[in-house]
Amino acid sequence: MTHALNRLLGARDWLLADGATGTNLFNMGLSAGEPPELWNANHPDRIATLYRGAVEAGSDLFLTNSFGANASRLKLHAAQGRVRELNRLAAEIGREVAEKAGREVAVCGSMGPTGEIFAPMGTLTHALAVEMFHEQAEGLKEGGADVLWVETISAIEEFAAAAEAAALAGMDWCGTMSFDTAGRTMMGVTSAQLAALVETLPNPPLAFGANCGVGAADLMRTILGFTASGTERPIIAKGNAGIPKYYDGHIHYDGTPALMGDYACLARDAGATIIGGCCGTMPEHLRAMRAALETRPRGPRPTLEDVSARLGGFSSASDGTGDEGPARERRGRRRG
Amino acid sequence: MAEDDDIILSELDDEELVLQMHDDLYDGLRAEIEEGVNILIARGWTPYDVLTRALVAGMTIVGADFRDGILFVPEVLQAANAMKGGMAILKPLLVETGAPRMGKMVIGTVKGDIHDIGKNLVAMMMEGAGFEVVDLGINNPVENYLEAAAREEADIIGMSALLTTTMPYMKVVIDTLKDQGLRERYMILVGGAPLNEEFGRAIGADAYCRDAAIAVQTAKDMIARKHNQI
Numbered sequence: 001m002t003h004a005l006n007r008l009l010g011a012r013d014w015l016l017a018d019g020a021t022g023t024n025l026f027n028m029g030l031s032a033g034e035p036p037e038l039w040n041a042n043h044p045d046r047i048a049t050l051y052r053g054a055v056e057a058g059s060d061l062f063l064t065n066s067f068g069a070n071a072s073r074l075k076l077h078a079a080q081g082r083v084r085e086l087n088r089l090a091a092e093i094g095r096e097v098a099e100k101a102g103r104e105v106a107v108c109g110s111m112g113p114t115g116e117i118f119a120p121m122g123t124l125t126h127a128l129a130v131e132m133f134h135e136q137a138e139g140l141k142e143g144g145a146d147v148l149w150v151e152t153i154s155a156i157e158e159f160a161a162a163a164e165a166a167a168l169a170g171m172d173w174c175g176t177m178s179f180d181t182a183g184r185t186m187m188g189v190t191s192a193q194l195a196a197l198v199e200t201l202p203n204p205p206l207a208f209g210a211n212c213g214v215g216a217a218d219l220m221r222t223i224l225g226f227t228a229s230g231t232e233r234p235i236i237a238k239g240n241a242g243i244p245k246y247y248d249g250h251i252h253y254d255g256t257p258a259l260m261g262d263y264a265c266l267a268r269d270a271g272a273t274i275i276g277g278c279c280g281t282m283p284e285h286l287r288a289m290r291a292a293l294e295t296r297p298r299g300p301r302p303t304l305e306d307v308s309a310r311l312g313g314f315s316s317a318s319d320g321t322g323d324e325g326p327a328r329e330r331r332g333r334r335r336g
Numbered sequence: 337m338a339e340d341d342d343i344i345l346s347e348l349d350d351e352e353l354v355l356q357m358h359d360d361l362y363d364g365l366r367a368e369i370e371e372g373v374n375i376l377i378a379r380g381w382t383p384y385d386v387l388t389r390a391l392v393a394g395m396t397i398v399g400a401d402f403r404d405g406i407l408f409v410p411e412v413l414q415a416a417n418a419m420k421g422g423m424a425i426l427k428p429l430l431v432e433t434g435a436p437r438m439g440k441m442v443i444g445t446v447k448g449d450i451h452d453i454g455k456n457l458v459a460m461m462m463e464g465a466g467f468e469v470v471d472l473g474i475n476n477p478v479e480n481y482l483e484a485a486a487r488e489e490a491d492i493i494g495m496s497a498l499l500t501t502t503m504p505y506m507k508v509v510i511d512t513l514k515d516q517g518l519r520e521r522y523m524i525l526v527g528g529a530p531l532n533e534e535f536g537r538a539i540g541a542d543a544y545c546r547d548a549a550i551a552v553q554t555a556k557d558m559i560a561r562k563h564n565q566i
Contacts (some may be wrong), residue, residue: 026501031448076450076474115453121413154409180529182405186453245534253500279500279530316405326406328397330359 001172002105002173002239003146005097008060009234014268016290017238018054018062021110023253024282025050025065035077037069040089045164047090051097057107057283058290059276062097062105063149065088067112068142070132072124083132084139091143108149108174109140111162118157126161133165141169148173151211151238154185156197167203174274176211179222183319190320191225199231209236212278215243216255216263216318217311218272222303225321227271234273239263240282253280260285261292262310269299345371350379361394362401364414366421373422378551383429384436387466391422395464399549409457412548416460423463438465439559442484442554443494444472446505451498454528454548458494461548467492467555478512485522491562492555495541497528507539514540520533525551 008015025036028046039047047065054062066087071080079086087109094107114132115122115271116124137148148171150162159175166173177194180186184190189197191210198208208231210222226235242255255263260277267275275293277285308314345368348356353372361370369391376386398415401407401519407415441462452474459469470488472480485493497503513519516540519540524534527545537542542558545551 022499022501030501034448072449089340115451117413117453121410121417181408184405184408186409188408188410243532245532320405326404328362328401328406330362 003172003206004104005061005108005147005174006172006206008104008106009206011101012060013151013273014293015060015274016058016286016293017236017274019057019241019277019281019283019286021050021063021065021067021278023280024053032062035074035079036065036066037067037074037086037090038077038079040065040086040093040100041082044089044093047093048097051094053283054286055097055101056194057286060105061108061246061274061276062094063110063151064094064140064143064145065110066090066136067151069139070111070114070136072114072116072132073112083135084142087136087139088143091140091145095144106146107144108147109137109145109171111136111140111148111150111165112152112159113154118155124153124158126157129158129161130164130168134168134319137165137169137171141171145171146170147206150175150205152176152178154178154189155187156189156193159194159197160201161199163203163205172206173203173287174207174236175205176238177211178212179210179218179319180213182316183218183221183314184319188320191222195226195229195231198231204233207234207236207274208274209238209274211236211238212240214315215312216238216259217307217313218315219261220266220302220307220311221314221319223267223270223272224302224304224307225319227301228321231320236274236276237267237270237272238274238276239267240278240280241282241285255280255285257285257288259311261288264289265296265299266302266307266310268293269302271301346375350376350381351360354393357390358394361391361415361418362398364411364418366418369418370425371424373425373490374405377425377429381551382435382533383433386422387426387430387435390465391419392428392464395419395461398464399461399552403547403549409453413460418465419464438467439491439555440468440470440488441492441494442470442472442481442488442490443496443554444476444480445474445496445498446502446509447475448475448505449497449502449528450474451528452496454498455494455496457548458496458527458545458551459550462494462555463550467552478509481509481520482512482516491559492520492523492525494525494527494551496526498530500530503528503531504539506541508533510540523555523562525554527551
């Protein structure tokens with residue numbers, strides 16, 4: 001398959017992804033509780049402005065406004081019948097912005113989690129998850145997305161279901177998980193486990209990695225975990241612009257553009273190829289990241305000490321990889 | 337699992353059985369927990385002792401390991417499910433015997449926020465610790481919290497938010513309680529990925545709880561303090 005993303009990956013040794021979707025849309029007047037995906041139909045001009053913000057700040061790719069546009073999430077707004085339409089529109093608006101960019105820009109069709117827990121503890125089955133992701137993927141494909149971009153996943157089962165949906169839609173895909181719980185995903189997946197998982201899929205992603213999570217430092221530790229696995233696949237780093245702080249009724253992320261510039265170069269030095277931001281990352285952060293990546297020479301792979309010295313401390317002592325993680329002594333009678 | 341058959345719960349003495357139940361809770365073995373509860377009741381234990389010494393003590397270990405990054409959500413859900421099996425047997429017996437109540441919590445995600453996994457975990461862990469929980473679900477305006485807390489005579493109001501844009505709504509709820517002179521009636525716990533302690537203080541909550549295990553511990557401490565005051 002030839003599309004903007006694999007042409008870009010073939011031509012360059014790093015790519016700048018985009019920043020936040022939610023943070024930017026809220027600044028444009030999205031109110032809390034309103035699903036952002038409805039704006040693809042109601043305010044396409046604002047969605048185009050969102051995409052252009054990233055492109056004009058130097059992003060080589062951007063994610064479509066379709067994160068929660070699956071049947072399970074849209075059902076909470078009685079809009080489950082609009083999955084195909086809202087995804088198609090998200091990609092169509094993106095296609096138009098990309099075509100006018102004047103350089104190669106990839107339109108990546110965002111697919112976020114269903115928000116459901118898999119059986120037997122929850123109600124989600126593999127077949128149901130595949131069906132929901134596939135419906136979304138067909139809409140994104142119809143609207144002209146270059147690839148699918150599965151993000152903020154925490155369960156292995158959900159990642160695998162999204163992969164299968166990509167195969168059914170006949171599209172290339174990228175996938176990231178969110179490592180926000182003591183260095184693992186909420187469901188306990190480590191960076192090493194994700195690196196191993198992608199190689200077992202019948203249609204592995206073009207690139208895989210981490211997004212969101214805690215702060216930039218934790219995300220960097222996860223990236224180093226991927227590199228330590230020896231993967232040959234391009235690694236994605238999309239970290240939050242610091243940690244949210246509350247001032248006088250408003251929330252601000254404490255990551256400055258300068259810090260995000262440092263983070264972008266550290267991520268590249270750690271082995272990431274596709275580097276971007278997540279929550280709190282605005283166009284001014286992306287500009288600083290682009291400038292830093294273009295002007296600063298590559299450095300040696302950073303150590304964990306380098307990362308915490310430059311970006312701040314980690315949220316937990318270990319990230320669950322290796323043998324140094326905490327464990328409980330068990331009486332083990334049932335274990336024979 | 338042939339080795340499972342090696343343990344016959346009814347042949348263990350009380351102390352061994354309780355320790356085994358802690359292990360079985362940890363492993364999320366619902367049928368074994370139900371069996372253990374029935375054995376202890378048959379041996380003349382009070383329902384309250386079974387609840388606190390076998391189940392709540394076992395869930396405390398699960399909570400500690402969740403907090404410390406040893407267990408993750410799937411294991412905790414499994415343990416909570418086993419706990420629920422035991423609770424189903426104990427609940428009517430606890431009411432019958434007039435056992436002391438741990439406390440009652442009303443919980444929900446705030447208006448605008450539809451992310452409920454964290455809230456569900458807290459609800460499950462609170463139930464696991466023996467609290468009564470009234471789950472208001474997602475996207476709750478201030479009226480829902482006030483109405484449910486009054487109706488249920490709740491001790492605790494729990495609010496959850498995943499979005500930085502919805503977390504300020506917690507302050508709306510707290511300010512409304514203050515305006516109506518009801519603030520002191522309830523303990524208010526807040527939680528959610530983007531929150532922190534500073535935020536909890538800034539909006540006037542009683543505590544910010546980083547995760548479900550800490551929510552349970554905080555609730556226990558606060559209820560104990562409240563009892564001591566009376």
